[in-house]
Structure formats: C-alpha cells, structure tokens
Amino acid sequence: MPKVRKEHNNVKFFEIPIPSKYGATINRIYHVVENGKLVVMGPFKNLDGDHRDRTIDLIRKMATVDNYKSDNIKYRLQGYTYGEIRPKPHRFFFFQKCGKNLIFFSYVLKKTNSLSDSFYKKLNKDKEKYEKEFEKFIERNRENI
Amino acid sequence: MKKNSKSSLKEIEKIFSEEPSVNQKAWGIINDFYHFILSRMEEEGINKADLAKRLGRSRSAISQMFSKNPNLTIKKMVEIADSIGLDLVIIPNELKKEIGKVQKVYVVVNGNPSSYRQQQFNRDYTTTFSHEMPEIVAQCSTVSKYKEEYLH
Numbered sequence: 621m622p623k624v625r626k627e628h629n630n631v632k633f634f635e636i637p638i639p640s641k642y643g644a645t646i647n648r649i650y651h652v653v654e655n656g657k658l659v660v661m662g663p664f665k666n667l668d669g670d671h672r673d674r675t676i677d678l679i680r681k682m683a684t685v686d687n688y689k690s691d692n693i694k695y696r697l698q699g700y701t702y703g704e705i706r707p708k709p710h711r712f713f714f715f716q717k718c719g720k721n722l723i724f725f726s727y728v729l730k731k732t733n734s735l736s737d738s739f740y741k742k743l744n745k746d747k748e749k750y751e752k753e754f755e756k757f758i759e760r761n762r763e764n765i
Numbered sequence: 766m767k768k769n770s771k772s773s774l775k776e777i778e779k780i781f782s783e784e785p786s787v788n789q790k791a792w793g794i795i796n797d798f799y800h801f802i803l804s805r806m807e808e809e810g811i812n813k814a815d816l817a818k819r820l821g822r823s824r825s826a827i828s829q830m831f832s833k834n835p836n837l838t839i840k841k842m843v844e845i846a847d848s849i850g851l852d853l854v855i856i857p858n859e860l861k862k863e864i865g866k867v868q869k870v871y872v873v874v875n876g877n878p879s880s881y882r883q884q885q886f887n888r889d890y891t892t893t894f895s896h897e898m899p900e901i902v903a904q905c906s907t908v909s910k911y912k913e914e915y916l917h
C-alpha cells in the first residue's frame with residue numbers, strides 16, 4: 621500500500637525564551653511542534669552536553685546579535701532561503717528567517733557530511749508549508765506578538 | 766497535546782530560559798571569539814588561506830581551528846587574534862556593568878597606535894576592551910563622544 625504523507629494540519633510554533641542577560645531580542649526564535657511532536661527540539665535535547673551548550677549559546681546569540689557569525693551557522697544555503705546549524709558534522713538543524721523571526725523547522729541525522737540536492741528540494745517544500753502555517757500563526761497572534 | 770510533549774516543551778523552555786551554565790559561558794566566549802574573528806576577516810577581506818599564511822600554518826590546520834569541534838587553547842586564540850590586529854582582554858564585572866548602561870560602545874580593536882580603529886558593537890558583546898582606553902580614546906576623534914559621555 622502506498623504511504624500517505626500526512627498534511628501539516630496540526631503545526632504549532634513555540635517561542636524559545638532568551639535570558640535578558642543576552643541583551644535585547646532582535647530576532648524571535650520559534651520551533652515547530654507538529655502533531656504533538658517536537659520536530660526540532662526533541663532531537664536537540666538529546667545532543668551531548670558540549671554540543672548542546674554550544675548550540676544553546678549560538679541560538680541565544682542569533683536572537684540578540686544581528687548577523688552573528690559562526691562556522692556552525694549558514695544563514696542561507698546555496699539556492700534556498702533557509703539556513704542550517706550543524707553542531708556536529710552529521711547533525712543538521714534547519715531554520716527559516718521570516719522577518720524578525722527565526723523558525724527552526726527540521727532536524728536530520730545522517731551518516732554523511734553533506735546532504736543530497738533532492739533532500740534539500742524536499743526540505744524546501746516542507747519549509748514552504750511551515751512558512752504558510754507561520755503566516756497564519758502570526759495573523760492569529762498579531763496582538764500578542 | 767500529549768502529556769510527554771507538554772513536559773518536553775517545558776523542559777526546552779527551562780533549558781533556554783535559565784541563566785547560562787559555566788559550560789555555556791565558556792562556549793559563549795569561544796562563539797564570540799569566532800564571531801569577532803570572522804567579522805574582522807570579512808571587513809579586511811582576509812580569507813582562511815591568508816590567515817594560514819600570517820600564522821605560518823597549513824590551510825588544514827586553520828580549518829581545524831574553525832571546525833565544528835575546535836580544540837582551542839588560549840594561546841591559539843591569542844595567536845589568531847594577534848595576527849589580524851585584535852586583542853583579547855579580560856574586563857572586571859563592574860566595568861562590564863558600566864558598559865551595559867551604554868546602548869552602543871565604541872571599542873578600540875587595533876593595537877597599532879598609528880592606525881587605531883574603532884568599532885561599534887552591541888553592548889553585551891563587548892569582549893574586546895583595551896586597558897589603554899583613555900590614551901587611545903584621546904587620539905580617536907570619532908570615539909571622543911564616547912569618552913565625554915561614558916568614560917570617567
């Protein structure tokens with residue numbers, strides 16, 4: 621029986637809080653929860669101590685410093701509008717910038733240092749769906765954001 | 766939403782909202798170090814091959830320094846910073862608090878008195894601060910405003 625791909629019908633966005641110690645927030649950071657599953661932050665929790673702590677700091681700096689530079693961050697992958705953080709060579713966290721919001725929308729663990737173009741194309745479709753959902757989310761929460 | 770998802774969300778919120786741990790602060794210094802180095806290299810048009818030449822190292826050694834899991838010593842950090850005209854300076858908390866009151870801070874980043882440069886950084890990321898600031902400030906017209914307003 622062919623696999624039926626689930627629609628992104630239950631996508632939620634949760635903001636990641638940034639301690640005031642890091643300064644004023646320039647970019648709000650969100651992560652996707654889809655059908656009750658923490659798509660990005662679930663696997664993030666399982667990173668080992670050093671990689672997790674380094675990435676936590678990077679995410680906090682991305683929220684509070686404009687164009688924070690690191691070899692672990694690519695703000696825009698070639699040919700696409702989304703970026704990635706790679707705390708380890710085989711672990712990829714993908715994010716999309718929407719105005720002053722950074723949305724972490726996907727995670728992948730692969731046994732290779734690079735991913736195929738077909739993977740990025742497929743991810744781009746997912747990204748577009750999440751982007752649309754995020755626009756709706758912003759519209760619904762306009763007064764609170 | 767399922768119970769375990771709710772508790773995972775709370776856990777994530779806690780991880781990010783709590784004060785940085787010692788390990789996170791240490792990584793924060795390393796992350797800031799690379800941020801300043803990469804920013805400086807971009808400004809000056811220095812690529813990693815140029816940096817390798819300046820340090821008398823191989824290109825692969827430089828790549829290792831910038832790798833996902835760098836094995837950085839303070840000595841290496843000083844060496845890299847020095848090669849592109851940056852100083853690493855430790856500042857007392859009290860001074861950092863003073864700096865924190867200022868929206869923007871001008872920081873002298875070049876060690877050569879004949880070509881002092883100043884840059885504007887976000888107040889909370891001023892990790893480079895020369896102890897020679899008063900003399901340097903006196904010689905930099907563009908930072909004299911900073912001197913008048915904040916440096917007493």
